[in-house]
Amino acid sequence: xxxxxxxxxxxxxxxxxxxxxxxxxxxxxxxxxxxxxxxxxxxxxxxxxxxxxxxxxxxxxxxxxxxxxxxxxxxxxxxxxxxxxxxxxxxxxxxxxxxxxxxxxxxxxxxxxxxxxxxxxxxxxxxxxxxxxxxxxxxxxxxxxxxxxxxxxxxxxxxxxxxxxxxxxxxxxxxxxxxxxxxxxxxxxxxxxxxxxxxxxxxxxxxxxxxxxxxxxxxxxxxxxxxxxxxxxxxxxxxxxxxxxxxxxxxxxxxxxxxxxxxxxxxxxxxxxxxxxxxxxxxxxxxxxxxxxxxxxxxxxxxxxxxxxxxxxxxxxxxxxxxxxxxxxxxxxxxxxxxxxxxxxxxxxxxxxxxxxxxxxxxxxxxxxxxxxxxxxxxxxxxxxxxxxxxxxxxxxxxxxxxxxxxxxxxxxxxxxxxxxxxxxxxxxxxxxxxxxxxxxxxxxxxxxxxxxxxxxxxxxxxxxxxxxxxxxxxxxxxxxxxxxxxxxxxxxxxxxxxxxxxxxxxxxxxxxxxxxxxxxxxxxxxxxxxxxxxxxxxxxxxxxxxxxx
Amino acid sequence: xxxxxxxxxxxxxxxxxxxxxxxxxxxxxxxxxxxxxxxxxxxxxxxxxxxxxxxxxxxxxxxxxxxxxxxxxxxxxxxxxxxxxxxxxxxxxxxxxxxxxxxxxxxxxxxxxxxxxxxxxxxxxxxxxxxxxxxxxxxxxxxxxxxxxxxxxxxxxxxxxxxxxxxxxxxxxxxxxxxxxxxxxxxxxxxxxxxxxxxxxxxxxxxxxxxxxxxxxxxxxxxxxxxxxxxxxxxxxxxxxxxxxxxxxxxxxxxxxxxxxxxxxxxxxxxxxxxxxxxxxxxxxxxxxxxxxxxxxxxxxxxxxxxxxxxxxxxxxxxxxxxxxxxxxxxxxxxxxxxxxxxxxxx
Numbered sequence: 011x012x013x014x015x016x017x018x019x020x021x022x023x024x025x026x027x028x029x030x031x032x033x034x035x036x037x038x039x040x041x042x043x044x045x046x047x048x049x050x051x052x053x054x055x056x057x058x059x060x061x062x063x064x065x066x067x068x069x070x071x072x073x074x075x076x077x078x079x080x081x082x083x084x085x086x087x088x089x090x091x092x093x094x095x096x097x098x099x100x101x102x103x104x105x106x107x108x109x110x111x112x113x114x115x116x117x118x119x120x121x122x123x124x125x126x127x128x129x130x131x132x133x134x135x136x137x138x139x140x141x142x143x144x145x146x147x148x149x150x151x152x153x154x155x156x157x158x159x160x161x162x163x164x165x166x167x168x169x170x171x172x173x174x175x176x177x178x179x180x181x182x183x184x185x186x187x188x189x190x191x192x193x194x195x196x197x198x199x200x201x202x203x204x205x206x207x208x209x210x211x212x213x214x215x216x217x218x219x220x221x222x223x224x225x226x227x228x229x230x231x232x233x234x235x236x237x238x239x240x241x242x243x244x245x246x247x248x249x250x251x252x253x254x255x256x257x258x259x260x261x262x263x264x265x266x267x268x269x270x271x272x273x274x275x276x277x278x279x280x281x282x283x284x285x286x287x288x289x290x291x292x293x294x295x296x297x298x299x300x301x302x303x304x305x306x307x308x309x310x311x312x313x314x315x316x317x318x319x320x321x322x323x324x325x326x327x328x329x330x331x332x333x334x335x336x337x338x339x340x341x342x343x344x345x346x347x348x349x350x351x352x353x354x355x356x357x358x359x360x361x362x363x364x365x366x367x368x369x370x371x372x373x374x375x376x377x378x379x380x381x382x383x384x385x386x387x388x389x390x391x392x393x394x395x396x397x398x399x400x401x402x403x404x405x406x407x408x409x410x411x412x413x414x415x416x417x418x419x420x421x422x423x424x425x426x427x428x429x430x431x432x433x434x435x436x437x438x439x440x441x442x443x444x445x446x447x448x449x450x451x452x453x454x455x456x457x458x459x460x461x462x463x464x465x466x467x468x469x470x471x472x473x474x475x476x477x478x479x480x481x482x483x484x485x486x487x488x489x490x491x492x493x494x495x496x497x498x499x500x501x502x503x504x505x506x507x508x509x510x511x512x513x514x515x516x517x518x519x520x521x522x523x524x525x526x527x528x529x530x531x532x533x534x535x536x537x538x539x540x541x542x543x544x545x546x547x548x549x550x551x552x553x554x555x556x557x558x559x560x
Numbered sequence: 561x562x563x564x565x566x567x568x569x570x571x572x573x574x575x576x577x578x579x580x581x582x583x584x585x586x587x588x589x590x591x592x593x594x595x596x597x598x599x600x601x602x603x604x605x606x607x608x609x610x611x612x613x614x615x616x617x618x619x620x621x622x623x624x625x626x627x628x629x630x631x632x633x634x635x636x637x638x639x640x641x642x643x644x645x646x647x648x649x650x651x652x653x654x655x656x657x658x659x660x661x662x663x664x665x666x667x668x669x670x671x672x673x674x675x676x677x678x679x680x681x682x683x684x685x686x687x688x689x690x691x692x693x694x695x696x697x698x699x700x701x702x703x704x705x706x707x708x709x710x711x712x713x714x715x716x717x718x719x720x721x722x723x724x725x726x727x728x729x730x731x732x733x734x735x736x737x738x739x740x741x742x743x744x745x746x747x748x749x750x751x752x753x754x755x756x757x758x759x760x761x762x763x764x765x766x767x768x769x770x771x772x773x774x775x776x777x778x779x780x781x782x783x784x785x786x787x788x789x790x791x792x793x794x795x796x797x798x799x800x801x802x803x804x805x806x807x808x809x810x811x812x813x814x815x816x817x818x819x820x821x822x823x824x825x826x827x828x829x830x831x832x833x834x835x836x837x838x839x840x841x842x843x844x845x846x847x848x849x850x851x852x853x854x855x856x857x858x859x860x861x862x863x864x865x866x867x868x869x870x871x872x873x874x875x876x877x878x879x880x881x882x883x884x885x886x887x888x889x890x891x892x893x894x895x896x897x898x899x900x901x902x903x904x905x906x907x
Contacts, residue, residue: 453649456612457705459636460643461663461712471662475653 016366023362026355027374030433033392034384037257040250040395048245052252056230060252064231064259067152067224068214074157075213078306079164080206084194085303087172090288091296097303099545102166104159104310106537108494110222110515111530113155115314117226118321118523120146147227155223158310160213167209171202204273211267218259219385221497222515232256233387233497240501246395253388264383315534321527329528337529341493341509344424348431349439349488353481355432356439360447379437386434386498393430394502397421427502431492438491439484446480487540493533561624563588563748564609564716569618571604578604580772582618586716589746591739593763595753597795601772602752606718609750610643611636623715642709644719648701650693656680656704657689663712679707682741699730706738710745717742717749723758735761756796768792784838790904793836798865800875801834803906812903815870816850816894821901836902839865842878848893852876854886868894 085091086098104112120126120143127143130136145151183193199206221233232252240249291299359375381389397420408416420426450473458468496511503512510529517526564586571579578601586592594602607613609620611627611634620627622641627634642663650659660676667675680686683703688696693704702722709717722738723731739762742749751762759766760780767777768791776788787793793801804814806827811818812835819835827833852868855875859882866886868876878894886892 449652451647451649453645453647454651456610456636457643457645457649457651457708458662459612460610460639460641461708462637462666464635464637472651476651 019362019366020368020370023359023366023371024374026359027378030378030381030436032396033389033430033433034257034380036392036395037250037253037388040247041254043247043251045251046245046247048239048243049248049251052235052239052248056235057252057255059230060232060235061255063149063229064218064256066149067156067229067231068217068259070149070153071156071160071217072210072214074153075161075164076206076210078157078161079209079213080168080199082161082303082306083165083168083172084198085299087169088198088288089291089299091291091299093300093303097307098169100307100311101303102162102541102545103307103312103538105162105544106534106541107159107311107314108222108496108511108533108537109156109159109216109220110226110496110518111318111534112159112310112314113152113223113226114514114518114523114526114530115317116151116155117146119313119317120144149227149229152223152227152229156217156220158306160216161306161310163212163216164206164209167205167212168202171205172198204270208267208270211263211270215260215263215267215383218256218263219387219497221385221387221500226515226518232259233385236387236391237497237501240391246391249391250395253391256385256388260383260385260388264380267383315531318527318531318534321524322531325524326528329525334528337508337510337513338532340507341511344427344431344499344509345489345492348428348435348492349485351428352432352436352439352488353443353484355436356443356484357477357481359440360443363444364447375440379440381433381435382437384434386430386495387501389430389433390498390501393426393433393498394421397426397429423504424507427499427504430498430502431488431495434495434498435488435491439488442480442484442487443477446477449480450476483540483543486543490537490540493536562586562621563590563623564750565619565621566605566609567619567621569605569608569615569620571601571608571613571615578772579608579615581774582769582772583774584767584777586748586750589743589748590764591742591747591749591751591762593751593753593759593766594769595756595759595763595766596769596775598754600769602754602769603720605769606720606750606752609716610641610718611639640712640715642712642714642717644702644705644709644717644722646721646724648693648698648705648725650701650705650708652693654692655689656685656691656693656696659693659704660708660711662708675711676707679711682744683707698726699734702726702734703737706741710741710747715748717747719749719751721752721754723753723755731755731758732761738762768795770795785902786900787836787902790834793902793904797838798877799836799838800877801904802837802870802874802876803872804833804835804903806831806833812901814896815872815874816852816876816896819896819898819901821898821903823903827905832906833903834906835898836904837876837896837898839877839879841896841898842868842876842894843897844878844880844892845895846893848895850895851891851893854888854890854892857886857888868892 082097082101086094086101118124122138122143130141130143134141183197219233221237224231225234225237232255236249236252236256239245239252359378363371363375398418401416401418401421404419405416408414454472455468458472459465463471493509494511496515499509499512500515503509508516510533514526514529514533517523517529562585564584566582566584569579569582570577571582582601582605584592584594584605594605596602604613608615614633615628619629622639626632627639651662654662657676657680660679661672664672664675676689677686680689683706685696685700685703685707688700688704693701696704702725706719706722719738723734726734735758738751742762751759753759753762756766763780765777765779766783768775768783770791776783776792778786778788783792783796787796790801793799802814802816804812804819806823806829807813807818808829810823811820812823812833814835850870852870854866855869856867858865860879862882863879864882864885866878866880868878870876876894880886
């Protein structure tokens with residue numbers, strides 16, 4: 011009996027992991043497929059451009075997020091200046107902004123016809139070409155947009171390490187005559203490097219995964235290339251091959267992140283956390299610190315949010331109609347469904363790991379949760395190819411045996427989309443649920459049993475109440491991520507099925523920026539939920555910030 | 561009838577055998593201790609009694625009822641055995657009072673409140689009954705855990721290193737308190753610990769374990785004064801083993817003269833033996849011809865603990881009042897005062 015249960019557990023975990031890794035395996039194996047003529051053409055023409063653009067974009071965003079993330083993390087963890095306590099959580103707000111939405115608002119504001127340039131022309135009487143103004147829809151613009159919203163990854167991990175590890179050593183270094191700057195370069199930064207690199211690799215994963223910003227700015231990178239090959243050329247093999255190239259970069263980042271994270275753990279000194287005697291900043295220095303923290307918050311959140319609100323006020327009466335509510339309902343149903351399924355799966359895998367620890371389980375769970383790093387475009391292509399194949403098989407079977415066509419069962423329906431969301435976001439719910447499960451120590455199970463609880467009673471009286479909050483958190487985070495998701499939804503959505511993100515993207519692409527604002531603003535408002543939650547956890551656990559994980 | 565009897569228990573994780581013929585018994589309202597270094601199998605023995613582990617061989621009998629054999633295995637929730645855990649394991653979502661009432665949830669509200677108030681009083685936590693576990697200190701948490709385990713009036717209470725997560729100062733005080741609480745409730749209990757002072761403070765009798773085997777199950781006095789083997793002699797208390805040779809007329813010749821005692825007949829002339837010397841056996845006697853050199857000195861409040869070296873290089877320990885202080889490298893004369901020598905043959 012016991013053997014059978016453990017057998018079932020183990021194999022259902024391995025099976026789940028296998029099913030979830032179908033898209034990634036599909037893409038990875040497409041490397042070995044014989045390329046068609048298009049592929050040859052692509053490698054000769056656009057591929058070098060995609061490659062160099064992706065590299066330039068990643069380097070730029072890397073530098074941008076590092077500068078903003080590290081400086082703000084350092085200032086908010088070791089210095090005292092006006093507004094510091096508020097900046098600790100304000101600096102997280104840009105996380106609520108999808109990069110593509112920031113891109114629309116900046117384009118609207120700073121384009122030739124936008125309010126900023128118009129005002130300059132009105133004041134000065136200049137006309138077009140009389141003055142220089144940086145082009146927003148450019149590589150530089152894309153780097154700026156992505157840096158504004160992705161720096162919180164570096165900030166979060168950097169700050170927790172500065173607080174957690176550097177406090178003791180920083181005090182030692184102060185007694186050894188190190189000022190703030192020397193202490194930063196010689197002690198704190200080298201210590202925090204693994205954590206910062208882990209944050210950086212997360213930001214770069216998002217950069218490589220971005221589709222909305224680069225496609226809106228017309229920059230040819232891998233994600234936009236996959237789209238063009240898929241929809242423009244209709245060449246699925248070539249799209250999959252291109253996706254596999256992108257996968258190669260992503261895997262490099264995953265390895266970088268995992269290695270850095272393990273190093274960061276290694277550096278953890280186990281000493282109790284103390285309050286660091288902060289450097290008090292006054293006068294000019296305080297202003298500088300205020301500006302360093304204030305500018306990213308302003309540019310990454312308040313300015314675009316204000317622009318969206320202004321547009322929304324102008325256009326909402328036209329935009330909020332039955333169609334809009336249909337979008338909201340579609341988005342909510344998709345997001346809630348995906349969140350629910352991914353949390354249930356996460357609970358299943360988390361319990362599996364608890365009940366059946368072992369190599370097979372751990373490898374399976376690792377594989378199942380690799381999707382967080384894989385761009386939505388890649389996952390979408392990896393989902394649709396096998397699903398279309400299965401549909402074809404079923405259809406031809408039905409045709410030959412019953413003379414009826416079954417049509418599309420998996421590929422053209424919400425099933426494919428849900429599956430893609432699961433692959434992409436399972437890791438997030440899994441991590442949250444696992445951290446909840448970790449808090450239920452095995453001895454609590456034993457305690458409950460020694461107090462007369464049968465296993466089922468233990469589940470209802472101890473586990474469920476204790477898991478409630480982390481389960482809800484996981485639900486919320488996945489919900490919001492699905493709401494924001496763009497590229498996989500664009501590729502996999504059933505015909506004529508729209509979501510808020512898709513609608514915002516379509517309207518913006520049609521240069522109807524103001525009209526896109528209601529949908530965009532809805533996404534941002536919902537996206538604020540997990541950010542508020544995260545900032546609460548940060549300020550609640552002042553001395554415990556080390557536990558805040560992304 | 562004995563409260564608990566454990567007979568020839570074997571336990572193994574795969575090929576790794578943890579317990580070898582573990583025997584143990586406990587009378588009504590008695591407190592037993594399992595004492596030993598980490599990895600000696602004491603926690604496994606406790607978990608087997610509680611029903612969290614299934615032993616490969618042997619019997620566990622509680623109140624005359626067999627809890628396990630090749631056919632039966634009574635589940636832990638049916639054993640009426642309470643347990644206190646090393647990591648305390650209070651339920652974080654329940655208040656102090658709710659934690660204590662968890663095991664008596666089938667009683668009526670009245671009886672539940674009566675019992676929990678009684679226990680809150682006993683462990684001195686009445687004023688904290690509405691608090692949650694994270695709002696009280698480690699020592700208070702462990703008191704609540706003790707009350708929670710005692711609430712259903714278990715036939716047997718097991719405590720797995722209950723004090724090891726607490727600060728040192730608190731540990732001794734709480735150990736004495738636990739003994740009083742257990743005695744007041746007349747609970748039969750087993751305490752697992754690696755700390756002999758804790759075992760001495762709490763237990764009526766102590767079972768010393770090493771490498772999965774029982775070494776000696778005895779009173780604290782006997783463990784100290786009549787250890788049965790080298791392991792117990794070295795593990796319990798302070799002391800050293802002084803090499804010697806069996807001479808004629810039932811005496812042992814050592815660096816510090818002859819030690820007289822009733823030697824068993826198995827000891828033959830010229831056998832090499834080690835004699836257990838406790839610090840209190842070494843008496844300062846400057847006129848004595850047996851000289852030793854002081855190698856180190858540790859302040860212990862009322863006395864100094866000295867380490868001494870004999871001519872042939874054997875170490876000794878010795879307490880002397882801290883009012884007179886001797887210097888390191890000083891040579892002093894000592895003599896041994898031993899009523900019943902404890903010795904082990906060297907083979």
